[in-house]
Amino acid sequence: MRIKEWQKIALVVVLTLFVGVLFYTTLFRVTTEVSLDVKPGSFLQLNLSGEIPERVVENPIAEVIGGLPNISIQDIVLNIHKAKRDKNISGILLHLGPLGIGWGKLDEIRNALQSFHAAGKKIYTYLEMAGDAEYYLASVSDTITTIPTAIFMVNGLVSEPLFMKGTLQKLGIEADFVAHGKYKNAPDIFTRESMSDAQREVLNAILDEYYQRLVDTLSVSRGLSRTETQSILDKGLLNGREALAMGLVDTLMYFNELKTHLTGKDDSKRRILGFKQYRKVQPEGTDISTSDALAIVYGVGSIVIGGEKPYEYDNLITSEGMANSIRKAAENKRVKAIILRIDSPGGSGVASDVIWKEVVKAREKKPIIVSISDLAASGGYYISMAADTIVAHPGSIVGSIGVFAGKFAMGKFYNKIGMNTEKLQRGRNADFFLTSQPFTPEQRKILRHHIMTFYEDFLQKVAQGRHMSVEEVDKIAQGRIWSGKQGYQNGLVDVLGDFNTAVRIAKEMANLPVDKPVPLLIYPRIKSFWERLLLEGFQNFATQPVFPLSSLPEPLQNMVKAIPYFQTGEPLFLPPFIVDIN
Structure with missing residues (x-):
């Protein structure tokens, strides 16, 4: 269909207005970012809800259409520590909504708030609806306020795994997978109708530890x-x-009423500063007098084979993207130590191995420290295990040293919907990964040998990186996940702490002054909105969803994003199940 002349003109006018609004919004934001005068006795208001990512990509489109700009976990922690040193900030006003983060990120924020409180400053928290995660964070406060009709579901922890074998059977779909390891039951969601004894054992151990820590923290x-x-x-x-x-x-x-209580009726002397305002304030005592730097290389999302672009924007760890970032950091003469910030459930075994090799090579040049956020499981642990030091929160998830591979046999489903396939074949196993049929006994034997090769290689590399014997590793491997605390007890983790702990260790290993700030060079550098617009074109950028897959839990979002990148027959290093403890 041809576009009429008036339609072309209308389209040009609309696009011109839209780009003009974006340009004006960006220009106004830049020109108004002046130094903010913080009045003595001010409070920093921190509104936290939903997911809190490790990194954020600038997106003025979201702001123009009314979406709130995201803030990252490091933005939050940095500004809490900045407020701690700011003599004009007397307290924090914490407004909590429903949170969609794991226990590692909860501890990252809570540790920063505890440090703020230890400096003799007050924390006031306001709640309208709170579950265990929200109240765990709020419990650090001097004063917790709420309203009469608030909802408190502070009632302990529960995990409810999903099993779809019966559903797939009704559809005529057979999940045909081979896994190695007593606890490597990632395919169980598709191959079982109920929880295995091994999965029950692991979840009970995790629940027991998390629950005890929750009770102890709230009691104190x-x-x-x-x-x-x-x-x-x-x-x-x-x-x-x-x-x-x-x-x-x-x-x-x-x-x-709480805000009025804190500031008094006359707000001319005491102010409540929003996070967006306060992040413009230059922190005190952060003048940097050295060119020596630490590199932060992010590994966030599922691990796949691929290039640079998905690594920068799509919350995916690509083999080429992360390996190149590690290589650049290792070759940068300013960089004296590298911190790998990991939040990953794993993914491709091949991609994990490519990244692991780059970590090994970089470690020959300078210290490598891993800082685990919520999760470094299976492939996420694989890319971490060669580091000099691994730092994790007590509530992080680590381990899951195991492997699986397989396919979905769709033949019966095809019959149900009246679809037919015909096979012409040369070579006895040319039909290895055809979706119309399950594996033959010979193919299952070949596949098991294939994944055992990957598993044995995994064990050898863990043993090498963690200075353990293969037999010792095998006892704590078998696909089992561990909490950060359990990983510390069995040797998978070196230090319990947060990102600041990793920075301190990196400074010590690089012989840099621990008490002085150093530049942090971030890899990969995320291009600005205007750089992406100019390089990729408006059409490509505009077709990307503003809030992709936002209705799914974050671990599941990462896995769904990775599915198109997984190769047929590729061994996968993924945790045995999505750990969702509420």
Whole structure:
């Protein structure tokens, strides 16, 4: 269909107006970013809800259409520490909504808030709806406020794995997978109708540890005995008044009332600063007098074979992208140590091995420290294990040293929908990965040998990197996931701590002054919005969804994004199940 002349003109006008608005918005934002005068006695307001990514990509389109600009975990931690040193900031006002982050990121933020509190500054938290994660974070506060109708589901932890074998059978789809390791049951979601004994054992161990830490933390923070805390958790559901009576909160107060309480009726001397305002403030005592630097190489998302572009923008770890970033950091003479910031469930075995090799080569030139966020499982651990030092939170997930491969046999499904295939073949196993049929006994034997080769190689490299025997590694491998604390106890983790812990260790290993700031060089550098617009063209950029897959849990988002990149027959290093403990 041909576009009429008036339609062309209208399209040009609309695009011109749109680009003009973007340009004006960006220009206004840049020209108004002047130094902010923070008045003595000010409060930093920190609104946290939803997912909090490791990195964010600038997207003025989202801001223009009303989407809130994302903030990263490092943005939050950096500004909390900045506020801690700022003599004009007397406290933090924490406004918490439902959070979609793991226990590693929760600890990262909570540790920063504890450090702020230890400096003699106050934390006030406002809650309208709180589950275990939100209240765990809020418990660091001096004062917790809520409203009478608030909903408190601070009721303990639960994990509910999903099993789809029966569903697939009804559709005529057979999940045909081969895995090695007692606990490497990643395909169980498709091949079983209920939980295996091995999966039950692992989940119970994780739940026991997380629950004990939750009870202990809340008991200390709120001045309760463990018995009292467990009794409150067992209530299941509380409103604001009941939470007050139980000692979970300190007072009933609406948010604007709390702000007035903190600032007084006259706000001319004491201010509440939004996060967007305060991030423009130049931190005190951060003048950098050295050219020596630390490199931060991000490994966030599922691991796939691929080039640079998906690594920069799509929350995927590509073999070429991350390997190149590690190589650039190793070759940069300014960089004295490299920190790998890992938040990954794993993925391609081949891609993981390419990245691992680059870590080994870089370690010959300078120290390598791994900082684990929520997750470094299977392939995520594979790319970490060659580092000099591995740092993890007690609540991080690590390990899952195992491998699986397979396919979905769709033949019966094709019959159900009236679709037919015919096969012409040369070579006895040319039909190895045809989706119309399951594996033959010979093919299953070949596939098992193939994944055993990968598993044995995995064990050897863990043993090499962790200075253990292969037999010792095999005992804690078998595809089993561990908490960061458990990983520390069995030798998979060296130090329990957060990103700042990793920075301190990197400085020490690089012989840099621990108490002085150094530049952090970030890899890969994310191009600005205008760079991407000019390099890729408006059409390519505009067709990317502003909030892709946002309705799915973050670990599942990462796996779904990776599916198009996985190769037929490729061994996968993925955790045995998506760990979702609420």
